[in-house]
Amino acid sequence: MKRFFVNLGLLIALAVALAIWVKLPWPAVLALVVLGALWMAFTRHGRQAASVTGVGVSTLRQRLGSSAVIVIGIAGVVGVLVALLAMGEGYSQTLRKTGNADTAIVMRGASASEVMSVLDHDSIVQIVQTPGIARDAKGQPLASPELVVAANLPLKGGSADDEGSVQLRGVGDEAWAVRPQVKIVEGRKFNPGMRELDVGKGAAQQFAGLVPGHQVRLGSQLWTVVGVFASGDAMDSEVWGDANVVADTYRRGSSRASVVAKLADPQAFDAFKAALAANPQLKVDTDTTLAYYAKQSEGMATVIRIMGITVGLIMAIGAMFGALNTMFAAVATRAREIATLRAIGFRGLPVVVAVMLETMLLALLGGVIGGALAWLVFNGYGASTLAAGTVGKLSFELAVTPELLWTGLKWALAIGFVGGLFPAVRAARLPVTTALREL
Amino acid sequence: MKYFHLIWAALFRRKTRTILTLVSIVAAFLLFGMLDAVRTSFDQAGQSANGAERLQTGSKLSFIQTLPQALGARIAQVPGVKMVTYANWFGGAYQDPHNQVFSFAVAPNYLDAYPEIAVDPAQRKAFDDTRTGALVGETLAQRFHWKVGDKIPLQSTIFPDKSGNKTWTFDIVGIMHAKDKKSAGFYDQMFLLHWKYFDETTPYNRGTVGWYVTRVADVNQADRVARAIDALSANSDHETRTQTEQAATANWMKQLADIGLIVGSIMGAVFFTLLLLSGNTMMQAVRERTSELAVLKTIGFSSRSVLAMVLAESVLLLLIGGVIGLGLAAVLIPGVSAHSGGMLNLPTVGAGSWVLGLVLMMLIGLLVGALPAVRAMRLNIVDALAGR
Numbered sequence: 001m002k003r004f005f006v007n008l009g010l011l012i013a014l015a016v017a018l019a020i021w022v023k024l025p026w027p028a029v030l031a032l033v034v035l036g037a038l039w040m041a042f043t044r045h046g047r048q049a050a051s052v053t054g055v056g057v058s059t060l061r062q063r064l065g066s067s068a069v070i071v072i073g074i075a076g077v078v079g080v081l082v083a084l085l086a087m088g089e090g091y092s093q094t095l096r097k098t099g100n101a102d103t104a105i106v107m108r109g110a111s112a113s114e115v116m117s118v119l120d121h122d123s124i125v126q127i128v129q130t131p132g133i134a135r136d137a138k139g140q141p142l143a144s145p146e147l148v149v150a151a152n153l154p155l156k157g158g159s160a161d162d163e164g165s166v167q168l169r170g171v172g173d174e175a176w177a178v179r180p181q182v183k184i185v186e187g188r189k190f191n192p193g194m195r196e197l198d199v200g201k202g203a204a205q206q207f208a209g210l211v212p213g214h215q216v217r218l219g220s221q222l223w224t225v226v227g228v229f230a231s232g233d234a235m236d237s238e239v240w241g242d243a244n245v246v247a248d249t250y251r252r253g254s255s256r257a258s259v260v261a262k263l264a265d266p267q268a269f270d271a272f273k274a275a276l277a278a279n280p281q282l283k284v285d286t287d288t289t290l291a292y293y294a295k296q297s298e299g300m301a302t303v304i305r306i307m308g309i310t311v312g313l314i315m316a317i318g319a320m321f322g323a324l325n326t327m328f329a330a331v332a333t334r335a336r337e338i339a340t341l342r343a344i345g346f347r348g349l350p351v352v353v354a355v356m357l358e359t360m361l362l363a364l365l366g367g368v369i370g371g372a373l374a375w376l377v378f379n380g381y382g383a384s385t386l387a388a389g390t391v392g393k394l395s396f397e398l399a400v401t402p403e404l405l406w407t408g409l410k411w412a413l414a415i416g417f418v419g420g421l422f423p424a425v426r427a428a429r430l431p432v433t434t435a436l437r438e439l
Numbered sequence: 440m441k442y443f444h445l446i447w448a449a450l451f452r453r454k455t456r457t458i459l460t461l462v463s464i465v466a467a468f469l470l471f472g473m474l475d476a477v478r479t480s481f482d483q484a485g486q487s488a489n490g491a492e493r494l495q496t497g498s499k500l501s502f503i504q505t506l507p508q509a510l511g512a513r514i515a516q517v518p519g520v521k522m523v524t525y526a527n528w529f530g531g532a533y534q535d536p537h538n539q540v541f542s543f544a545v546a547p548n549y550l551d552a553y554p555e556i557a558v559d560p561a562q563r564k565a566f567d568d569t570r571t572g573a574l575v576g577e578t579l580a581q582r583f584h585w586k587v588g589d590k591i592p593l594q595s596t597i598f599p600d601k602s603g604n605k606t607w608t609f610d611i612v613g614i615m616h617a618k619d620k621k622s623a624g625f626y627d628q629m630f631l632l633h634w635k636y637f638d639e640t641t642p643y644n645r646g647t648v649g650w651y652v653t654r655v656a657d658v659n660q661a662d663r664v665a666r667a668i669d670a671l672s673a674n675s676d677h678e679t680r681t682q683t684e685q686a687a688t689a690n691w692m693k694q695l696a697d698i699g700l701i702v703g704s705i706m707g708a709v710f711f712t713l714l715l716l717s718g719n720t721m722m723q724a725v726r727e728r729t730s731e732l733a734v735l736k737t738i739g740f741s742s743r744s745v746l747a748m749v750l751a752e753s754v755l756l757l758l759i760g761g762v763i764g765l766g767l768a769a770v771l772i773p774g775v776s777a778h779s780g781g782m783l784n785l786p787t788v789g790a791g792s793w794v795l796g797l798v799l800m801m802l803i804g805l806l807v808g809a810l811p812a813v814r815a816m817r818l819n820i821v822d823a824l825a826g827r
Contacts, residue, residue: 152501165694
């Protein structure tokens, strides 16, 4: 009965400890490590624990096979977890980078995304003249009316019939001015009034024939690709052409989808928004591009995150039981040795600490290997999806950030902690006499 | 089979170890079951007998571009076409723009092209007679607690009415059910409204059609009919692209994500770890039974039957864990689908997944057992009994 309550208490304490552990920032973890090291260096029990751990670690080589189960099992968990989280991170980073606090995007009211919005010519004239927009050297407002549509293009590496969707943005000269990050890396900008296209670096990788000098079919028309641009954000997945010509092809007349405006300064946004709302001729919504793109990435990023954590959790349970198994076996084979220590006066605590430390060291090694593998293989790995709020394939790169690696290590240590705790407690509870009699 | 109890006893000789290993195996196959469900739901999308005889005709330019309504009559003239219907994307959302609803403005005969959707005849009649009527899928109705007779506001994220108002009012006149939940669960999430009401209310549509759906008389003629339909508008300003529903859905899914690759790499990592883990367990199990195995051999068991028994033990271990894991997945998946609020619609663990799973269990069992089994087979009785 007593043992049952002790075990129950242990489980509850464990759950609480894990909950705290997940939230713990790295300085607190560092403090814990330093505290542990001090304890081991300067107290009697601590020194005992250190020497018992030393013995355990030195015999690891004889248990190479079973110790490898812990290391590789945990490396697998951390690798998969970090890779999946890196996918979500890369996706939202790409969208987040696209926006900033001092550009505003204006769309027709209640439109969820650019492609769903329609602004007629009169509205655009009004929007562009709204106070709060920065002006260029000639005194013209830095605002770019843009048309956003989708185009079907053949996918790279697919059969001729394999078509994908790319976001086509019809722009004027102002588009380059409101987005200074977009730079031509090959070829030239399209000429106004011509069926010419500039293609983003990401789009050029996804679709066939997007090479300067080549012609592509949009519907029944032939367009010439004249340049490649790079921006390092979601624009990379787009194709740009002259707004009037695109509007012609898609029979949009003089209407546009959105106006992207450079604000005089980030503080001007509230006034700009109020001015738009106060204009009775306009029925539009506005947001900073930062907020707009953050909102677009929200849903998908959450889905990827939940998927990653679910997969990671199930794998972690598997790895944890693997670790339990190994450590129970390790304690069993060393039962005699542990009993001897207890017989000559070592207390329970150092034994518990020693077994746990050994497991956590193995787990740490697994975490480092898993994280390193994920970083080596997946950092910068190209992926693509149909993003929410756009109508084309969005290419992005998986981003293995230090934060994700840290999360992985924390998971590894948590698995090691649980996997070591129960065997350690068993080792400490080992009745000395029975263990010694098993000689 | 007559040695079953012997194998069973050997397996549970050390209960803690076997159970701990089993939990790991259960976790691995639980994951396998769930991920395989995701993969099949992507693979199977649009694959049904009805889907094969339906063609989708959209603008060649892009899926957001609309087509003239007059094209419908010309498509109906193409030999081999049984019926033509059309629909527009409405882009509805309920209450909050984030609560997106799969809503389509459809022609009066739209449902005739989808015999796999069941609607009560009286409700279908009510839909035909009500200008502002709407048919909603079963799951969708449950999600927002809608009932027949409700008047609901739905905002369109794309189409305002003539005065710029974006909220449309609909009368729910009926509920749709997919007849086959496994391959057509999507229909339970749909919201159908009249194309005529839609076109007359919004100034942005101007009599155009999002896409045409054509049923062909003979599935084998589908490709020829598709080419004939596209030929109708060749070199016009509204060229079309016609695909079978299957091909269109597959293309869409492929653009969404390379699910096969993701699932494949995760399962690769999981099974590699599992191999190592259960391999370790079997090695320990055989190592500590060395003397027992020697006794078996002494009393006349052949080397080959000792090999078979160890292999059977590891296969049994994998089978018990794997079946529990897959069973658990089958139990959990409907719950996951229900709680995702319509985001996920996973089929439960299908026959294909079970077969693949069982093959994997056998294979991993044999692989894991191979080394210890060979060791047991080669056991020298004298050495083993002497404890050398």
